[in-house]
Amino acid sequence: MTTTVSIDSRSGGPDGAVRAAGLAVDDLNVRYGDTTAVEGVSLDVAPAETVAVIGPSGCGKSSTLRAVAGLVPVAGGTITLAGRDVTSLDPARRNVGLVPQNYAVFPHMTVAANIAYGLRARGVPASERRVRVGEMLDLTRLTELAERRPDQLSGGQRQRVALARALAIRPDTLLLDEPLAALDPQLRGGLRRELSGMLAATECATLIVTHDQREALSLGSRILLLRDGRPVQFDTPRRLWDDPADAFVADFLSGAVLLEAERDHDHAVVMDGRWRIPIRELDVRPTEHGSTRLLLHHDGLGVVDEEETPDDGSALVAEVEHVEFTGDALHLTVRAGGHALGVRVPPGTRVGRSVALTVNPGRAALLTPNP
CATH class of the missing domain: 2.40.50.100 (RNA polymerase II/Efflux pump adaptor protein, barrel-sandwich hybrid domain)
Known part of the structure; x- marks a missing residue:
């Protein structure tokens, strides 16, 4: 039987510090017409923390991420970013960094220009843009590739470009939608370790949506497991592994x-x-x-x-x-x-x-x- 959970202090509930500087989602509901995609989802992500949302296809994980990004309307609940209620705000006013599954890098721009795009759109002065782009190139180990275009890059390098572009604007939260799904299986292990290191070097509250159990276990300091649009368990990887809430959690996470x-x-x-x-x-x-x-x-x-x-x-x-x-x-x-x-x-x-x-x-x- 699937049980709906609420966030409590044992799983790291959204205290005042998280609401002031991180991401907090409370009792989120998302509907598409008469279909309920997400119901009663609550989670919190502190600055410098990575939380993974996982579950089978159609469980509501992508709808949850899109609601945080402002790409789908919210039928109920609240979304708080850095102390601001952004539930009804347009995506451009949320200060969110989004890395979509296909990375969506601009093919006609160089790596450096791709990273600078969001800064230029926000009117950041050129001198400040150059400094910030340099920092992101260094963080994602792309400095030597700064003048290349996306068709001259590997899949893993394009992923890093998308990540650098999302982080360049200093977002209040970073949203990653299936960050490794587009890569060949033999590349995922190495890229997963690289991604973990890059996320650890930021102070951003990061929310990852994935269907890959290993990815969730290795990247998330906590994991929210969804089923049929509802939360089943939100806890640390160790607790999920050692004390699953029900047979579904045990089977889905670790077989x-x-x-x-x-x-x-x-x-x-x-x-x-x-x-x-x-x-x-x-x-x-x-x-x-x-x-x-x-x-x-x-x-x-x-x-x-x-x-x-x-x-x-x-x-x-x-x-x-x-x-x-x-x-x-x-x-x-x-x-x-x-x-x-x-x-x-x-x-x-x-x-x-x-x-x-x-x-x-x-x-x-x-x-x-x-x-």
Whole structure:
């Protein structure tokens, strides 16, 4: 079940300092005709912080970013930038730096001219423009490419031009729409690290929209996960990974499985008693999200030969649905008790039509409510 969250102090709610200098979105609603695209979304981004908004296609993440930019009207809620209520302001009056997915650099202008464009449009004197452009060229490591045009640049270099242009105006917030989506997969790792370093060097409140889990985890100091236009969980990457609000969060963010469980003395009981896992094998930790649950990431499970399966219920027999060889491991998709589970095992592991699953000691977590 999807739950709507509100921003609180535990996830870094919008205190006075954020409202005075950063971005705060409160109970945002966006509609297109009779269709609700965003409902009840709240988030805050402090200066020098990067927050990532993530979720499946059609979840409302791009509509959220476009509402902050002023590109779509707001049906409800408020947007505050640097202490100003900008909910009803035109985009040009919001002081927002936007990097669209396709970068939208001007093909007939040099790198330097592209970066200077927003400054020139604002009437910044030429001497000040030159200084600011030089700073942005240095930040984005484009100084040697200043006189080139976009068709002479790589995709990653064009991305940096768009980023430099957005930052040149000293925006109150920087908005990045799928910043790495247009790049080849083999380039994304290096560019992700470069982007992280450049964002860390700014004092800007940065909001990133992405569908890429790794991108969100590596760039965002906090992550807002949306589903069907509503917020599900807003927290740090570590908390999202270790204590997901529900099974959707666990699966979408890390491919993990979250199972309802009960604690019976020295065992965790799962799947209506079919699986009884000794507590000593589990990482028992508190949860902020309700009932007792078993959290299984791909490294949380191992397999044993069915002939060696213990008869104490600590192993679970599962049917193998898919086997994928990835070089350093086999990734299995297995099914037991109506649940699909992911298992990562060494490449030489013997796999038949079924396997017996056991918990890798300390790798699976039993999440228990605070007393």
